[in-house]
Amino acid sequence: VIDAGVNALHQGWTHYGPSAGLPELRQAIAKEVSASRGVEVSPDEVVVVPGGKPIIFFTVLALAEQGDEVIYPNPGFPIYESMIHYVGAKPVPIRLREDRDFRFDVDEFASLINDRTRLIILNSPHNPTGGVLSKQDIRDIAEVIGDRNLMVLSDEIYSRLIFDGEHYSIMSVAGFQERTILLDGFSKTYAMTGWRMGYGVMRTDLAAHITRLMTNSNSCTASFTQMAGIEALRGDQGSVENMKHEFQKRRDAFVAGLNKLKGFSCRMPKGAFYAFPNIRQTGWTSKKLADALLEDAGVACLSGTAFGDFGEGYLRWRWARKQLEKSREYWISTVRPDGSPHTMIVWGLWINNQFLFSTGKHSVKARNLAGNNRCTLGSDDAGAAVIVEGTAEPLADASIRKQFFPRYEKKYKFDMSGMQEEPIFAVRPLVAFGLREKDFSKSATRWKF
Numbered sequence: 001v002i003d004a005g006v007n008a009l010h011q012g013w014t015h016y017g018p019s020a021g022l023p024e025l026r027q028a029i030a031k032e033v034s035a036s037r038g039v040e041v042s043p044d045e046v047v048v049v050p051g052g053k054p055i056i057f058f059t060v061l062a063l064a065e066q067g068d069e070v071i072y073p074n075p076g077f078p079i080y081e082s083m084i085h086y087v088g089a090k091p092v093p094i095r096l097r098e099d100r101d102f103r104f105d106v107d108e109f110a111s112l113i114n115d116r117t118r119l120i121i122l123n124s125p126h127n128p129t130g131g132v133l134s135k136q137d138i139r140d141i142a143e144v145i146g147d148r149n150l151m152v153l154s155d156e157i158y159s160r161l162i163f164d165g166e167h168y169s170i171m172s173v174a175g176f177q178e179r180t181i182l183l184d185g186f187s188k189t190y191a192m193t194g195w196r197m198g199y200g201v202m203r204t205d206l207a208a209h210i211t212r213l214m215t216n217s218n219s220c221t222a223s224f225t226q227m228a229g230i231e232a233l234r235g236d237q238g239s240v241e242n243m244k245h246e247f248q249k250r251r252d253a254f255v256a257g258l259n260k261l262k263g264f265s266c267r268m269p270k271g272a273f274y275a276f277p278n279i280r281q282t283g284w285t286s287k288k289l290a291d292a293l294l295e296d297a298g299v300a301c302l303s304g305t306a307f308g309d310f311g312e313g314y315l316r317w318r319w320a321r322k323q324l325e326k327s328r329e330y331w332i333s334t335v336r337p338d339g340s341p342h343t344m345i346v347w348g349l350w351i352n353n354q355f356l357f358s359t360g361k362h363s364v365k366a367r368n369l370a371g372n373n374r375c376t377l378g379s380d381d382a383g384a385a386v387i388v389e390g391t392a393e394p395l396a397d398a399s400i401r402k403q404f405f406p407r408y409e410k411k412y413k414f415d416m417s418g419m420q421e422e423p424i425f426a427v428r429p430l431v432a433f434g435l436r437e438k439d440f441s442k443s444a445t446r447w448k449f
């Protein structure tokens with residue numbers, strides 16, 4: 001491939017070419033896609049672009065706008081979500097489920113489609129989980145879409161990197177070729193990431209629009225790299241198989257190693273070259289762990305949240321803080337001198353990462369706290385609960401005390417003038433727990449302070 005690129009340079013393939021790509025390459029791609037996807041593809045349905053990414057960019061730009069909704073996998077390749085935002089459309093994430101080997105639930109998918117859905121993005125094999133949609137999944141997805149007037153962007157850039165099972169494209173489903181924009185390229189299959197060469201396969205009327213976007217942006221993909229691309233497609237494919245076997249060996253060793261680490265569990269990825277371990281049992285958030293692995297152990301990895309909100313099995317502290325801020329009543333438990341618990345309802349404010357509440361100095365809780373400052377605090381919505389364990393001390397900071405009264409009066413519409421002499425307690429969290437009823441088995445989260 002490199003020789004083909006070098007020869008092409010010497011032969012003068014150094015000038016502009018057609019925006020949609022060199023005819024010979026488009027022909028080679030059409031032949032390859034026709035054979036691998038079992039459909040009839042003609043060269044004028046192929047647009048060659050500099051990498052797989054421009055197909056995402058151009059497709060979202062061409063098909064979605066403000067008021068439209070685009071369904072995309074989450075966790076997922078971050079470009080999907082950022083492009084959907086960029087055109088002003090609404091990103092609608094479909095959650096990839098670890099317990100389904102990172103495939104999604106088709107019923108859940110069906111519930112996300114509505115009249116505003118314009119585009120659905122599929123990615124199999126999948127970055128970053130290595131999940132692969134089965135033939136049955138693809139058929140079920142196609143059935144759910146039915147004859148709705150919407151398009152599918154099928155990102156199949158890892159189609160040749162499957163270790164278990166076979167690649168199946170939605171383009172192969174009867175009636176879907178016209179509604180699919182297939183993305184594939186040379187970056188992954190031929191390890192040609194730096195050459196910048198990918199392609200889209202789509203209806204000719206759409207191909208004309210995507211080609212126009214190419215004309216207006218890149219003019220064309222570099223000519224000599226396209227000549228190398230022809231060689232990649234037509235030449236011996238042995239290196240692709242060798243690379244896949246090497247990746248498979250690494251996958252097996254890496255995943256086995258991850259599963260030996262305390263607190264880690266990792267599903268076996270079926271394709272691509274990623275592992276997406278579950279680290280919930282470590283008690284760390286993914287960002288913190290990724291930073292510590294890099295800084296303390298010199299191991300580079302990306303946090304799950306780099307791929308979307310569903311990349312974190314946990315709830316975010318931001319979510320918990322919001323629950324604590326918006327709660328109206330709070331459950332507070334203190335400890336009596338004989339060790340028995342005492343629970344009461346209080347009003348209060350979550351300010352500066354602490355809970356402030358006012359109480360009479362002779363109240364049971366004030367007396368309990370004077371002897372033992374440990375307490376627990378719970379928010380009022382038990383279906384989206386946050387429980388804080390911490391210590392409560394009379395508030396000493398005069399500036400915070402000053403903030404407290406007006407904010408409290410505003411929240412509760414309650415005249416605090418009679419309470420000016422009473423103590424305000426500040427509960428400082430040591431540990432907090434968050435739990436959401438609707439996904440309690442996945443969302444249960446602990447934060448340490």
Ligand SMILES: Cc1ncc(COP(=O)(O)O)c(C=O)c1O
Nearest residue numbers: 051052053077127157185187198
């Ligand atoms: C899912 C997915 N789609 C598209 C691309 C883009 O590929 P390219 O480097 O050819 O632009 C990547 C690259 O990481 C990817 O993971």
